[in-house]
Amino acid sequence: MALLETIRSPEDLRRLGLPELERLSQEIRELLVQVVSRNGGHLSSNLGAVDLTLALHRTFAAPRDKIIWDIGHQCYTHKIVTGRRERIGTIRQKGGLLGFPDREESEYDVLNTGHASTSLGFASGLAIARDRQGQDFHIVAVIGDGALTGGVALEALNHIGQVKQRLIIVLNDNKMSIAPNVGGISRHLNYLASGRPYIRMKEVIQKVLKAIPLAGKPLFDLARKLEVLMRTMMVPGSLFEELGIKYIGPINGHGFPDLLKELEAAKKYDYPVLLHVVTRKGEGYEPASDDPSSYHSSAPFNIENGKFLGREKGPSYSQVFGRSVRRLVEADRRFVALTAAMPEGTGLDAVQRDFPANFFDVGIAEQYMFDFAGGLALGGFRPVLGVYSTFLQRAVDQVIHDVSLMRLPLLVGLDRAGLVGGDGPTHQGIYDIALLQAVPGIVLMAPKDENELQHMVFTASRLDRPAFIRYPKEPGRGVPLDAEPRELPLGRAEVLRRGNDVLLLAVGTLAWRALEAAEALAREDGIEAAVVNVRFLKPLDRALVLDMAAVTRKVVTIEDGTARGGFSDIVRQAFPGAGTGCEFLALAVHEESLPLASRPELLALCGLDAAGIRRQVREFIRKK
Numbered sequence: 001m002a003l004l005e006t007i008r009s010p011e012d013l014r015r016l017g018l019p020e021l022e023r024l025s026q027e028i029r030e031l032l033v034q035v036v037s038r039n040g041g042h043l044s045s046n047l048g049a050v051d052l053t054l055a056l057h058r059t060f061a062a063p064r065d066k067i068i069w070d071i072g073h074q075c076y077t078h079k080i081v082t083g084r085r086e087r088i089g090t091i092r093q094k095g096g097l098l099g100f101p102d103r104e105e106s107e108y109d110v111l112n113t114g115h116a117s118t119s120l121g122f123a124s125g126l127a128i129a130r131d132r133q134g135q136d137f138h139i140v141a142v143i144g145d146g147a148l149t150g151g152v153a154l155e156a157l158n159h160i161g162q163v164k165q166r167l168i169i170v171l172n173d174n175k176m177s178i179a180p181n182v183g184g185i186s187r188h189l190n191y192l193a194s195g196r197p198y199i200r201m202k203e204v205i206q207k208v209l210k211a212i213p214l215a216g217k218p219l220f221d222l223a224r225k226l227e228v229l230m231r232t233m234m235v236p237g238s239l240f241e242e243l244g245i246k247y248i249g250p251i252n253g254h255g256f257p258d259l260l261k262e263l264e265a266a267k268k269y270d271y272p273v274l275l276h277v278v279t280r281k282g283e284g285y286e287p288a289s290d291d292p293s294s295y296h297s298s299a300p301f302n303i304e305n306g307k308f309l310g311r312e313k314g315p316s317y318s319q320v321f322g323r324s325v326r327r328l329v330e331a332d333r334r335f336v337a338l339t340a341a342m343p344e345g346t347g348l349d350a351v352q353r354d355f356p357a358n359f360f361d362v363g364i365a366e367q368y369m370f371d372f373a374g375g376l377a378l379g380g381f382r383p384v385l386g387v388y389s390t391f392l393q394r395a396v397d398q399v400i401h402d403v404s405l406m407r408l409p410l411l412v413g414l415d416r417a418g419l420v421g422g423d424g425p426t427h428q429g430i431y432d433i434a435l436l437q438a439v440p441g442i443v444l445m446a447p448k449d450e451n452e453l454q455h456m457v458f459t460a461s462r463l464d465r466p467a468f469i470r471y472p473k474e475p476g477r478g479v480p481l482d483a484e485p486r487e488l489p490l491g492r493a494e495v496l497r498r499g500n501d502v503l504l505l506a507v508g509t510l511a512w513r514a515l516e517a518a519e520a521l522a523r524e525d526g527i528e529a530a531v532v533n534v535r536f537l538k539p540l541d542r543a544l545v546l547d548m549a550a551v552t553r554k555v556v557t558i559e560d561g562t563a564r565g566g567f568s569d570i571v572r573q574a575f576p577g578a579g580t581g582c583e584f585l586a587l588a589v590h591e592e593s594l595p596l597a598s599r600p601e602l603l604a605l606c607g608l609d610a611a612g613i614r615r616q617v618r619e620f621i622r623k624k
């Protein structure tokens with residue numbers, strides 16, 4: 001019987017000896033590769049964290065002790081050993097386990113997470129709450145070297161070093177964010193991981209001793225004592241020690257004896273400690289350890305050869321965005337491409353590869369990225385930012401306070417905007433329209449297909465104010481790409497179909513779904529719908545909308561964003577007073593919380609696929 005089948009809860013780990021732990025770790029790796037090869041998921045991070053997770057659950061008594069996973073994408077082993085082994089095959093699928101921690105799923109999941117760098121703040125708050133109430137349990141925050149580059153994690157370290165509450169930070173350092181990690185702190189971690197500070201101090205002491213004109217045993221003993229003192233007291237120059245947090249490490253994250261010993265030792269401190277654990281992303285599956293970035297958020301793949309399955313036919317929206325930006329840079333070196341730790345995800349690796357001097361990866365630092373871009377813009381450059389819609393949320397103040405009020409000409413690609421499959425509620429891109437519609441002076445566009453995306457990037461590059469382009473994570477339509485991008489008239493929509501019964505105003509790639517619905521309405525239901533590809537949500541083509549609505553008297557807005565404060569509100573505000581005599585229907589995301597599902601499933605659930613649009617428009621027309 002597989003050892004794994006005997007693990008029903010973390011308690012079962014405590015009766016395993018070291019060889020059994022090794023075996024279990026191997027079994028879990030095989031299971032992870034199998035499951036992710038079918039469902040997709042965060043393979044390399046999970047493989048890298050298997051040993052660490054087993055050691056943590058063996059040492060700490062969850063759920064009484066709180067183990068907090070930063071981002072949470074590395075939580076699969078945690079789920080497997082906390083009673084969810086039998087359901088792990090459902091991960092990321094409709095009705096299945098979430099690929100991130102979820103409080104509703106299990107009492108072992110302390111936080112709902114998905115965005116980076118939140119673990120330390122929560123750990124600190126929990127520690128104060130525990131201590132003020134005289135409770136006694138351990139709090140362990142597990143944070144990656146990538147997540148540590150996020151400003152909010154650094155703010156937390158600053159405060160943790162001040163309040164000095166008892167808590168344990170486990171720094172899971174694999175030198176990688178999604179791409180290789182960047183920045184001074186990452187360099188500092190490499191320095192610590194190499195053991196160089198200790199070696200350097202040893203050299204200094206030896207030099208000093210050599211300079212003293214004495215020899216023999218007393219001196220040797222003194223040297224030994226100094227060395228031990230150094231090891232136990234300090235790693236000179238550790239940033240964490242300077243901040244008031246005890247540093248322990250580096251520790252081999254794939255060796256149980258060390259891991260277990262140091263985790264046990266960390267329990268003894270009554271002030272904050274940080275364990276620096278060095279792991280390898282993709283450990284145990286060669287294709288993933290050779291290319292951890294590609295298997296970070298992996299598509300399904302063939303286990304034998306590591307080849308990804310079902311690759312899309314045409315280029316994705318991210319790729320078209322990246323190539324369009326590359327083209328801008330090629331023509332004019334004032335353009336610079338910026339990403340917050342997502343070079344590949346945003347397609348901007350196309351610029352990184354060919355014009356490295358015009359590319360910046362700032363780490364997981366969305367807020368900083370906008371201010372950095374602001375500075376570049378003030379200095380005469382033309383920054384182009386690629387950011388996922390969900391992560392833009394981090395930088396809303398920068399967008400308002402720093403960018404829009406000064407009308408700085410930033411070009412922002414909002415990737416994975418709208419309904420996002422697979423990752424669950426934390427990664428939905430459904431708030432950007434509502435957040436941006438209130439921001440003065442910006443342009444907000446959405447292309448109906450990838451060809452229009454390249455024209456929008458070009459159009460935005462000609463503007464003298466902030467411009468945002470939102471596009472989804474779905475396969476490109478495979479439409480031919482014009483050889484040269486062209487400028488679209490600012491604030492002008494595109495009429496895709498004429499009809500006098502109802503006006504459908506569709507955002508982005510929902511336009512062709514609306515068109516499909518309109519064809520069916522005409523064919524099957526005798527309803528003639530006009531369909532407009534909005535193109536510009538801000539500024540809206542108000543004249544066209546009012547003109548067409550004057551004929552149809554019925555207006556349907558179609559967007560894959562939250563209904564509250566979204567595009568439907570923009571349209572309503574465009575109509576003067578209440579006396580227009582028009583009726584409105586808002587097709588949008590009305591759900592308070594969305595279930596885990598794929599994008600097509602979510603679109604259908606929200607009534608935003610062609611069938612759903614047709615059904616709701618028909619009811620709207622026919623209702624008395």
Ligand SMILES: Cc1ncc(C[n+]2csc(CCOP(=O)(O)OP(=O)(O)O)c2C)c(N)n1
Pocket residue numbers: 045048071073074114115116143144145146147148172174176177178281340341342364366391394
């Ligand atoms: C605010 C935010 N920006 C970007 C991301 C996308 N993201 C997910 S995992 C990841 C890399 C995390 O690296 P690290 O913390 O070192 O964990 P590892 O995967 O290397 O174990 C990034 C950038 C995110 N989750 N949150």
